[in-house]
Each structure stands twice: as C-alpha cells, then as structure tokens.
Amino acid sequence: MSLLRVGFQGVKGAFGEEALYNYFGEEVHTIAVKNFEDICTSLESGTIEYGVLPIENSSTGAISDVYDLINKYECHIVGETHVKVNHNLMGIKGCKMEDIEEVYSHPQAFEQSKNYLNNYKWKLVPYYNTAKSAEYIMKQGNKKIAAIGSKKAAQLYNLDILASNINSNNTNTTRFIILGKKLMVNEDCNKISVVLSTEHKAGALYHVLKHFAENNINMLKIESRPRGNTPWEYNFYIDFEGNINNDIIRKALEKMSKDCHHFKILGNYKQFN
Amino acid sequence: MSLLRVGFQGVKGAFGEEALYNYFGEEVHTIAVKNFEDICTSLESGTIEYGVLPIENSSTGAISDVYDLINKYECHIVGETHVKVNHNLMGIKGCKMEDIEEVYSHPQAFEQSKNYLNNYKWKLVPYYNTAKSAEYIMKQGNKKIAAIGSKKAAQLYNLDILASNINSNNTNTTRFIILGKKLMVNEDCNKISVVLSTEHKAGALYHVLKHFAENNINMLKIESRPRGNTPWEYNFYIDFEGNINNDIIRKALEKMSKDCHHFKILGNYKQFN
Structure with a gap:
C-alpha cells in the first residue's frame, strides 16, 4: 500500500504534526522538515504530495513568513484545520519549579504564555519550536533547564509537566x-483565498474591494x-466565502484581477468549523 | 529652559533615538525605556510628553505589538517619521570575520539580513535590540561574538565594522x-489612523469599508x-488620507463608527514624505 506523503515543520510532537493527523487521519506517511520553506520546496520537488503549515494564531495573529511563502511558491491551499494550542511547562524527571533557571521554547509560545512567565525571573531562550525544545531538554538532562510545549511533547520526550495550560x-x-501543488475544487469548497497587489495610486485598493x-x-x-x-507597497491577502465555480464569484474574480497589478488565487477549500 | 521630554525604546544608538531626533530636532530631553509598553505607561504617568515607536518596516511588515498597544492605551498618533535602516556586522577592535562564532541582534535584524547570514554558519542569538547588542559585545570584549546594528551604534560602543549594509x-x-496623550490636529494634518472592529457577521467588514x-x-x-x-475576530487598523475637520471626512467617520462594534480615532497627522 502506498501511503500519501505529507510534510510538517518541526519534530515529532509538534503542533503541525497534530494538524496533519487531524486533517489526513493516521494512515499517512509523515515527513518532518526543518523550516517552513522546506514544505514549499518539498512540494515542488515532489518529495511530499501535501504539506501542513501554520498560518494564524488566534492570540498572536498572522504568521507572516507563511503568508510570504504561499505567494512566492507555486502551491495552493487545498484545506484548513484548527489545533487548540495549550502550553505546558516541563522539565526532566524529578525537576522542581525552584530548580529552573532557563526556559526553552518558540518565541510565539513565550508570547502566548506571557502573563504566566511574568511571575518568574527565568531566562527565556528562543528555540526552533516547542517540540524541539522538549527534545533538547531531554537530551541535556539538566534540572535547571525547562521547556514549554504540548502535553504530547512531554510524553514523547519523557518529561514531567510542572505547570499545565500556562497560555x-x-x-x-x-x-x-x-498545501498541495494544484487547486483542488469540489462543491464542498466554500472559502476562497487570493493574494493581490494594486497600482500605487489613489483609490486603487477600494476599487478592488x-x-x-x-x-x-x-x-x-x-x-x-510588504510587496x-x-x-510601502503591499500584497493583500483576502479570504472570502464562495466557490469559484459559482457564476457571480467567477465574474467578480475576473473583474478584480483586471484591477490588480498582481492577482493569484491561492485556493478554494472547505472552511473549518 | 525646560526641554520637551520624549521617550524612545532601547539604549543610545537605537534606531528609535534617530527617529526621535529626526522629528523633534536635537533640543529635546530624551528618555530611553526598556520595552515598547513602557512608552505608553510613561505617557500615562506624565514621565514623558511624547514617545516614539516603530510601527512598520518596509521589508518585514507590521510591528504587531505596537499595533496592539496603541489600541490598548489612551494615547494618540500625532506624527510619523521614517528612518532608513542599514545593518552592519560589528565586532570588538581587532576582531576578524574568521573569529566570529556567535552573532547578537534583534530578530528583525536577522530577518532583514537573512540573505547575507545564510552564507555563514554563525549561531544567531536573539537579543533585545540592535544597540543593546552592540553594547553587550563591547562589554564582553570577546572576538568570537559579533553584533548587527547601525553605524552609529558601532561608533558609540567603539566597535569595528566588519561588513557594511548587510540588509x-x-x-x-x-x-x-x-505618540502623545491627546489628538493634535491642525490644517497640515493629511493622514488619519483609526482602529475598528465589526460585529462577527456576514458583510460587516465591507459595510464599513x-x-x-x-x-x-x-x-x-x-x-x-486578533481582537x-x-x-478569529479582528481589530482592523486603517490609514487613509484626510483631515478630520473636513466635512466629508467627518460625516464618513460618524457613519463608520455607527457600523462598528469598537471604533477609535488613533490620530490625524502629517504624512511623512
């Protein structure tokens, strides 16, 4: 049996891996890559058939690198999924709160756990991602160093959770x-994403809108x-409801693309809810 | 003579300090604060009369923390200025390229110098800001550690520039x-900034636009x-041309505010050009 090859960024236990399983189920061949951009180049080279990337967090907003990548590469959004992100403070077995001097995690996890962390004087060390931070702590085997990440990462790297849900x-x-290489549209698709830029002149943006x-x-x-x-010239990424096979939508997209300097349909897919 | 008290974030040699002098000239009492938020709390407490904050970089985009702060605090935008940001690699006197093992700077400086840095295998250490990184290097006095920052920071902290304009x-x-405490509008003001949020229902955003x-x-x-x-509910920050004393603008603002859940005029000021 040949399984679908799907990529995510990070190491085992990453939130991207959870998103991947949410969307594709367990019967899939997962491929972990180092950077967000590796997802796009792996799609191009055919190493993976699909890739999963975080685009937005409900507390901290857009993940700008990913917005830039989906415009740069010839790839398309074929679906979306949500992952509830709870952060936990973890250390090696036997580690106690008072042992901690440094905490490793992704800067977004620090940001999302800011109120909790403000109560302590730990040195916060930015690291690749939450799962890799957990892996690092496990390898160091030092009670002075803790990590912030998911419960799954704590399990996977055999760490003790010292404080739960600190976000x-x-x-x-x-x-x-x-992400896939091609647009994939069927009648269930009800959300469209485009990226466009307008001429840098008065009223250009509202003519499109x-x-x-x-x-x-x-x-x-x-x-x-930034374009x-x-x-001070911009690419605008717009999400809206609709299916590109609908007449009204198709005509609106045609007119919009004529008013734009650059116009690309990023994808038409089923909205997560 | 009582000089105007104006705050910027960082230490001497920061780009924020340059922005401050651009706008206010040299005859001013500058106050350096540690975090972006300190500018807002210092305005509230009256420690400073004005504050200067970076809101957007032409390569890397919006500085989201600052967008969130100007909505949260009772402060207003009274002006804007631009600073050309050139990054330089610097080390202590006598340091050579081949000595370098680690580079300290603000993550945005790494991002803006990505193409250059990709040619080297240095460990990149995120630090408070570019000027503080230069100060740190000077204090360490270690040839293995370099910083990325402005020419002014190199001068100020007596460092050698090893590579110029690496952005x-x-x-x-x-x-x-x-930022000031109050709206300051005169006839030269030609740019308005507002923040608004709409009800979470179909068409609410375009009704405002x-x-x-x-x-x-x-x-x-x-x-x-994120709101x-x-x-998945948002605050929208919109900049547009106009003066709030103009009749058409005033009426449009009134109508807009009625269509919004939350509506705040952030400022009316003279566009930089």
Whole structure:
C-alpha cells in the first residue's frame, strides 16, 4: 500500500504534526522538515504530495513568513484545520519549579504564555519550536533547564509537566493550511483565498474591494504584507466565502484581477468549523 | 529652559533615538525605556510628553505589538517619521570575520539580513535590540561574538565594522509613529489612523469599508490583529488620507463608527514624505 506523503515543520510532537493527523487521519506517511520553506520546496520537488503549515494564531495573529511563502511558491491551499494550542511547562524527571533557571521554547509560545512567565525571573531562550525544545531538554538532562510545549511533547520526550495550560488565553488556537501543488475544487469548497497587489495610486485598493461589496461576497479576513523592494507597497491577502465555480464569484474574480497589478488565487477549500 | 521630554525604546544608538531626533530636532530631553509598553505607561504617568515607536518596516511588515498597544492605551498618533535602516556586522577592535562564532541582534535584524547570514554558519542569538547588542559585545570584549546594528551604534560602543549594509533590501526603512496623550490636529494634518472592529457577521467588514469608496477617501493601509479572547475576530487598523475637520471626512467617520462594534480615532497627522 502506498501511503500519501505529507510534510510538517518541526519534530515529532509538534503542533503541525497534530494538524496533519487531524486533517489526513493516521494512515499517512509523515515527513518532518526543518523550516517552513522546506514544505514549499518539498512540494515542488515532489518529495511530499501535501504539506501542513501554520498560518494564524488566534492570540498572536498572522504568521507572516507563511503568508510570504504561499505567494512566492507555486502551491495552493487545498484545506484548513484548527489545533487548540495549550502550553505546558516541563522539565526532566524529578525537576522542581525552584530548580529552573532557563526556559526553552518558540518565541510565539513565550508570547502566548506571557502573563504566566511574568511571575518568574527565568531566562527565556528562543528555540526552533516547542517540540524541539522538549527534545533538547531531554537530551541535556539538566534540572535547571525547562521547556514549554504540548502535553504530547512531554510524553514523547519523557518529561514531567510542572505547570499545565500556562497560555494566557484558554481559547488559544492555531489555524493550519494544507498545501498541495494544484487547486483542488469540489462543491464542498466554500472559502476562497487570493493574494493581490494594486497600482500605487489613489483609490486603487477600494476599487478592488468594491467587487466584494457589489456582489454581496462576504470578506472574512484581510492581511497586508510588504510587496518587495519598493517600500510601502503591499500584497493583500483576502479570504472570502464562495466557490469559484459559482457564476457571480467567477465574474467578480475576473473583474478584480483586471484591477490588480498582481492577482493569484491561492485556493478554494472547505472552511473549518 | 525646560526641554520637551520624549521617550524612545532601547539604549543610545537605537534606531528609535534617530527617529526621535529626526522629528523633534536635537533640543529635546530624551528618555530611553526598556520595552515598547513602557512608552505608553510613561505617557500615562506624565514621565514623558511624547514617545516614539516603530510601527512598520518596509521589508518585514507590521510591528504587531505596537499595533496592539496603541489600541490598548489612551494615547494618540500625532506624527510619523521614517528612518532608513542599514545593518552592519560589528565586532570588538581587532576582531576578524574568521573569529566570529556567535552573532547578537534583534530578530528583525536577522530577518532583514537573512540573505547575507545564510552564507555563514554563525549561531544567531536573539537579543533585545540592535544597540543593546552592540553594547553587550563591547562589554564582553570577546572576538568570537559579533553584533548587527547601525553605524552609529558601532561608533558609540567603539566597535569595528566588519561588513557594511548587510540588509538584503537596500531601501529598508522603518516607519516610526510619534505618540502623545491627546489628538493634535491642525490644517497640515493629511493622514488619519483609526482602529475598528465589526460585529462577527456576514458583510460587516465591507459595510464599513464602503464609506471610503462612497466618499472617495483614499485608503492607504489596512492591518488586521486578533481582537482578544474570541478566536478569529479582528481589530482592523486603517490609514487613509484626510483631515478630520473636513466635512466629508467627518460625516464618513460618524457613519463608520455607527457600523462598528469598537471604533477609535488613533490620530490625524502629517504624512511623512
């Protein structure tokens, strides 16, 4: 049996791996890569058929690197899923709170656990990701060093949880997108993502946005990113409801693309809920 | 003579200090604070009359923490200025390229110098800011440790520049906002910043945006940030051209605020150019 090859960023126990299993189930060949960009190059080279990347966290906002990557590479969003992110403080077996001097984790985990961490004077060391931080602590075997990550990472690397759910916001959720090489559209797809840039002149942006209003298309999200070498020009990433096979949507997209300097349909997929 | 007390984040030689002098000139009493948030609390307590904060970099985009702060605190944008950001690799006197093992700087400086840094295998250590990194290197007096920062920081901390202008983008610019306690509007003000959130229902966002289109108001920028404890609800930060004493603008703002859940005029000021 030939299993689907799907990539995620990080090591075993990463939230990306959980997102991957959420979406594809357990019968899948998972491939862990080091950086976000490796997902895109692995898709291009065919090493993986799909890849999973975090695009947005409900507390800390857009993951800008991923927005930039999906515009740069020839890949498409074919789905999305959500992972509830709870952070836990963990140390090697026998480690106590008063032993801790340094804490390793991804900067986003520090940010999401800021209120808790403000109560302590630990040195916070930014590290690749939460699962790799847990792995590092296990390998060091030093009671002075703790990590912040998921319960699964604690289990996997045989660490003790010293404090559970230390994230400030208990609805903390990360949205992951599923990337493939091609657009995949069926009748269940109800969310469209595009990236566009307009000429740098008065009114250019609202000329594009008016196509949403005029056609009663429900815009869900708009995100700006710098466009490249010219300061203060932007790529706008817009999510809205619809299916690209619908006549109204198709015509609106045609008109919009004519008003834009750069216009790319990133994907049409089923909204997670 | 009583000088204006103006705050910036960082230590002497920080880009924020340069922005401050750009805007206020040299005849000013500068106050360095540790964190972005300290600027807002110092304004509240009256320790400073104005504060300078970076809000956006032309290569790496919005500085989200600052967007969140200007919504949270009772402060207003009274001006803006731009600082051209060139990064330089620096070490203590006599340090050579082949001595370097670790490089200290702000994560944004690593990001902006990514192409250059990819040629080397140095350990990159995230630090508070570029000027503090230069100061740290000077204090350590170790040839194995280098920093990335401005030419001014190298001068100030008596460091040798080993490589100049290592940022990938040679138009790399940071936009700083000037914060005060109150709105300050005169006839020169031609840029307005607002923050708003809409009800979480179909079409709410474009109902607000249509007031720009209908009144021929030129939207310059839109930025989204998570709104708080409810996932996937956003605050939208919108910059547009105009003066709030203009009739059309005033009426559009009134209508917009009625369509919004939360609506705040952040400032009306003179656009930098």
